[in-house]
Amino acid sequence: MREQWTTANIPDQRGRVAVVTGANTGLGYETAKALAERGASVVLAVRDVEKGEQAAARMTGDVTVQALDLTSLDSVRTAAATLRSRLGRLDLLVNNAGVMYTPKQTTRDGFEMQFGTNHLGHFALTGLLLDLMLPVPGSRVVTVSSTGHRIRAAIRFDDLHWQRSYSRTAAYGQSKLANLMFTYELQRRLAAHGTTVAVAAHPGVSNTELIRNTPTALRLPVTWLAPLITQTPAMGALPTLRAATDPAALGGQYYGPGGRYEVKGHPRLVTSSPQSYEAAVQQRLWAVSEDLTGVRFPIADSGQSPSPAGSAPAA
Template sequence: MDEKWSTANIPDQRGRVAVVTGANTGLGYETARALAGRGASVVLAVRDAGKGRQAAARMTGDVTVQELDLTSLDSVRTAAAALRSRLGRLDLLINNAGVMYTPKQSTRDGFEMQFGTNHLGHFALTGLLLDLMLPVPGSRVVTVSSTGHRIRAGIHFDDPQWERSYSRVGAYGQSKLANLMFTYELQRRLTPHGTTVAVAAHPGISSTELMRNTPAALRLPVTWLAPLITQTAAMGALPTLRAATDPAVLGGQYYGPGGRNQVKGHPRLVTSSPQSYDVAVQQRLWALSEDLTGVRFPLGAPLSTAPR
């Protein structure tokens, strides 16, 4: 089963409640569709509610929509409050939405767009929803990273918003590295509670709208090589689905395609870059994220601490 894990391996999800960000298209759509098809009650958390309703209409099962703009902390707080009022529990939070290689621009709160959307927005959303998950045994926070966390990546504590200079590739790498470091630090803090776990996944190279901002110098080679190095969004969603549903998954694990260089293929347990496991940097990033978002998680200190 490990080498050919597919949607057929998803256990019955009836009775489970899932929130999937960015679920009106691409990886998020395929993730939400598969969960709903196995019986989960799924909320599509999307920036454009109209597009979310159109996506929901194409799915089978209990699917609803919640407006959520991750580029605005006000929107994140409003969406979290709405979800808290309508959901009695939350089994799965899938932090899937993201932007990639955007030109230099800022979120409504003044954060660099990729760091603000991919990491800070999801950090805030998770913190605001976590108390719906902690009472639920087997609940999971799954955050989608990328192989881009290895490319020109680092957490730029001296200039996290890239105000002095800007690299769209470097900024994307920072945001995806942050997704992993957030997952690992969150798992450390969740462990004493024994109910909820944090897991990460990446889709390899999948054919989705996320690639629309690829730099011009890379666009033509990627187009030529696409049939060899990309996979469908449905295949790209499998690592996320496995991280969310496989009973054998453990907190702090990372899932990605099992093919060569983790580019494509059926999902398996993988490892991330050495720097992503740096506990001191993880905890420093956590503190920075709390300061920038103003969100404090309903958790104590992590099991082990490292100097910042």
């Protein structure tokens, strides 16, 4: 019988410092709450500070709040500078915040909203905080993707920001595919350092505020079916928590629900789509992301082939 990993499996987190984006609600809230309960010092990096303070007040442990708007590179840089001045070290960065199926719109920097928020904002934040992590043995960058990375997904280098046409579903798929490609390429570059690792996770289908932008034609069916096809945010956060805390987790791995079609269930190792492992596309996406954000990571490209650590599922 497959192991049922729960929050009871989270090791003691005392002494660890964690930053969780989008932690005032949903998956991020449950992730931060569980880490704090196990003793970590947790920073809720959120766009709405008032809601962040309200969320922190409902948690037990050492929890603080940091303003972060991933739709603005200025905000990302300000937040990173503040965190660098506040924190002497960083053990865990959870790139959790995201938007889903938004109408056509752009970030403050002119990026398509889903790609700009879900991928580019987190790419920049990670690059600006990584030197707090590199000296810390066992430190991890965990980025939350989605099964949506398989749906009409591709990295559209010829029109990343959907200026010629727009599909909210395909744009979401692109952003979530980018999350995985970023994780795999980041792990390749981190491998030579031997301290920090990059891991990915997805929550299956969780009943969170993300579904508020579901296209009108699907909204009613989704609402009716939600009790049958979704799981709670607490369950949806488990793959992220396992990626963040399981001592056996390796860089380049991907965790998701263990039930049928990875919709719900307790977390286990899963695999992502074949195209997500395409090294040349990962590297091209990295270069484009550096150019768009102006952020350069404090790690050199070793030139080594990507590790296939996430390519085989296990119990």
